[in-house]
Amino acid sequence: MGFNPQLDHWMYRDVSEVISLRFSNLCLSRELEASAKAVLVWYAERMASGHLKLMFQQLLRFALHVGKSRGGPVAEFSDTDLINYRVSLDVRNLWHFGQLSTLLRRWHEFGYAGVSGQAYVLLKQIRNPGVKKGRAVLTHDPHEGPFTDIELEALQRALDRAYQRGDVSREGYVLTYLFMLLGQRPVQHAALKVKDVTVVEQKSGVPIYLLRMPRAKQQGQLVRSAFRDRLVIPQIGKLLVEHAACVRRMFEGVLEDPSEAPLFPATSRPHVEPAGFQFHRTRNGITALLQSTLEPLQAKSERTGEYLRISSIRFRRTFATRAAMEGHGELVIAELLDHSDTQNVGVYIEARPEIVERIDKAIAFRLAPMAQAFSGVLIENESHATRHADPTSRICDPRFDPSMRPIGSCGSYGFCGFLAPIACYTCVNFEPWVDGPHQAVLEHLVDERDRLSKDADARIAAVNDRTILAVAEVVRRCEAWQKERDRGG
The missing domain is CATH 1.10.443.10 (Intergrase catalytic core)
Structure with missing residues (x-):
């Protein structure tokens, strides 16, 4: 492993991270510290480095609590120490005791000195709550849960x-x-x-x-x-x-x-x-x-109006949640996440019905400013367009205005393979006109979403949700521009 387990400071580079554990911080007697090292060597050789660090932290919390009550280095952990420590933990942190229990029971079973027989019996009798898993997924936490x-x-x-x-x-x-x-x-x-x-x-x-x-x-x-x-x-x-x-x-x-x-x-x-x-x-x-x-x-985020918090676990939770939305069961999700069993994947199945919310015009107008889905530039008329002298830059669609009144202009000189005008609203090169039929586009998309949510899969119905927010933002800006012009007039 690249370190001497007899040393006070374990410092080495694992495949995944740098391990730094200082045993003098535990404030244990020499004999008890030697036992702690022997047990943690077992974890270092068999478990992920993160698990080793977690077990050391649990032992550190417990040892410092016991040392403080005794006023000096600890020579043995007793059942009284365990009871007092467990009482000191609030309900949210009781899972710490559960992990400590696993470590100390293994310690005693290996035959190393330091955990009394009474303490071992007590640990086998106490039922401990595990880590509360899945809260961020079940509540769709906007900072830690899956992305929408x-x-x-x-x-x-x-x-x-x-x-x-x-x-x-x-x-x-x-x-x-x-x-x-x-x-x-x-x-x-x-x-x-x-x-x-x-x-x-x-x-x-x-x-x-x-x-x-x-x-x-x-x-x-x-x-x-x-x-x-x-x-x-x-x-x-x-x-x-x-x-x-x-x-x-x-x-x-x-x-x-x-x-x-x-x-x-x-x-x-x-x-x-x-x-x-x-x-x-x-x-x-x-x-x-x-x-x-x-x-x-x-x-x-359209939910908070704040910049999205980026973490690897959020992408992992998003991946699993989307798999559940597509109808995959626990065995498949566990396989996709590289889990050895299914005990931690049920939360994604439970969370599944809440993912796709209904979006109507009222919700779209409320979310639009926060989502910033529209990234183009609103212009008063064609004279302000980037390609104002090029009639091919006009974007029209008879579905939204039979007279072919332009929705806006395209500011790009290159070929675009996306379908206008729906895809235009989330494009940085789109230049919607103030008097374009944007309200008709919004009503079309919302009605289509409502129809699909009844007749098709919810994920299919939600495919244009970000576009709906972009169109709603254009409508909102057009209305604000009109009010400003009326006020000035």
């Missing part, structure tokens, strides 16, 4: 535009989309190597892009000892292959086998990595890349 479809689309649009402008690196772009598409943990991305990216050509000649995703460290397994192939959509798969090839070239002459290079290399190496993981990022490094890619884009 509108929020996710806002992130994707902002990311795509930034990448096209050159404001986002290919590395950050690819990593972010992998989080969105696959819902895996940062530690799994940290363990990825260039050789994990593969392309399989079908008989038809159409390529399939696969990513061999390492499983997160399971009990008794080593990192990169087990994998699951994940399918990547062609748009991202092509960029993933290009990125992998670029990284491979970077490590020619640096590593004996450049295919062993990390898919997302670290930019600095303050700690010595374990063998076989030279230049790999930690999971915190992966999270930092994700956040540094998305946070500057300042995408907003």
Whole structure:
């Protein structure tokens, strides 16, 4: 593992993170500290590093509480210590005692000194609540829970535009989309190597892009000892292959086998990595890349009006929630999330009915200013358009005005493959006219959503929700402009 377990300070670089545990902080007697180290070595060898750190923190909280009551170093943990500590915890934090109980029972069963027989009997008798899981998902917490479809689309649009402008690196772009598409943990991305990216050509000649995703460290397994192939959509798969090839070239002459290079290399190496993981990022490094890619884009939530909080767990929760919305059961969701069982995935099934809310005109007008789905420029008439001298820039649709009164103008000189005018409202190049039939467009979209919600899947009905908010914002601005003009007149 790259450290001496006899030392007071355990400091080493795991595959996923830097471990730093100082045993003198526990304020234990020498004998009890030696027992604590022996037990935690077992966790270090068999469990994920995050679990080791968690167990150390639980032991630290307990030991400091006992030491404070005794006024000095602790030589043994008694049943009285356990009772007093449990009483000191409020209801929300009782799960700390449950995790401590697991550690101390294992400690006693291994035969190490320090946990009294009475304490062990008590621990076996007490039933402890586990960590309360799923609150953020069940309540659709706007800061920690899954993104709504509108929020996710806002992130994707902002990311795509930034990448096209050159404001986002290919590395950050690819990593972010992998989080969105696959819902895996940062530690799994940290363990990825260039050789994990593969392309399989079908008989038809159409390529399939696969990513061999390492499983997160399971009990008794080593990192990169087990994998699951994940399918990547062609748009991202092509960029993933290009990125992998670029990284491979970077490590020619640096590593004996450049295919062993990390898919997302670290930019600095303050700690010595374990063998076989030279230049790999930690999971915190992966999270930092994700956040540094998305946070500057300042995408907003239609629920709060604030910038979206970016974290890897939110993408994971979004991925699982969307899988539940598509009708997948617990076994499939557990497989997709790389869980060994289904005990933690039921929450996504429970949360499923609440995801897609009804959006009518009143709600659209309320959410529109916060969502910032409209990113074009409102203009008074064609004379203010970017391509005012080009009649082909006019956007018309007889569905919304039989006289073909223009809805607005397109400010782009390039070819656009999206369907006008619906797709125009969320486009940065759209220049809607103040007197355009935007109210008719809004009513059409809301009516269509209502019809689809009755006759089709709720997810299909919600496909234009962000566009509805963009149109509502245009209508709102047009009304404000008209009032201002009337006031001035």
